[in-house]
Amino acid sequence: MLEAYYVISRGRQYVGMNGVPAPLSVRDLSDYLAAYGERYSREEFDAVIFALDDDFRKRWAEQQESSMTK
Template sequence: MTALILSAYATISRGRQYVGMMASPLPLSLRDVDTYLTSRPVTIDRELLEEAIFALDDVYRDEWANDQSDEDEGDDEG
């Protein structure tokens, strides 16, 4: 099941949208998950899949924000 969720997340996140000068990643939406499930029905509980996808997305976006903070701190030192 883990492989299925990771594969679904990878596919769904390919359609991610970005905003601003920093190209900040927007969170995935329920519509993104719906689009995926329309084209690829899965046998696991939909609520579980949604929770997992959104949790993975939260981690990704947190890591992205941390990376940006690290880069900003590096710019201040030089």
Template sequence: MSWVASEIIEAYYVIGRGRQFVGASCSPMPISVGMISEYLSVHQSSIDRREFDAVIFAIDDEFRAKWALEADKPPKK
């Protein structure tokens, strides 16, 4: 794995730990720019901020889409 991929995955993991969940189904709220800014205020990154944000948001979109698909499945018996 490249250092860039490793940095992004680690950042997503840390940022996601601050995620809020809402509603009766405890749906995950999207990661915000503020959450990313808070992370970057403590952790240095050599990745361009626009690219960093874009990748974190793309990973989060995939996570939330997969979560929604799983939440719509009927419970296993």
């Protein structure tokens, strides 16, 4: 699933002046599954990919916050 997350996140949208990473959408995941097929249940796949994405965006925000305080 890490490989799937990597592929999906390469198409990520960024918004605003600071280029804030937008959350992945159900459509992003569906597009990936249409191209590569399903190896896991959809519920499990969505849960893992969205958890990885939440973690990535949380870490990104923390890095931005710490760079602004320096």
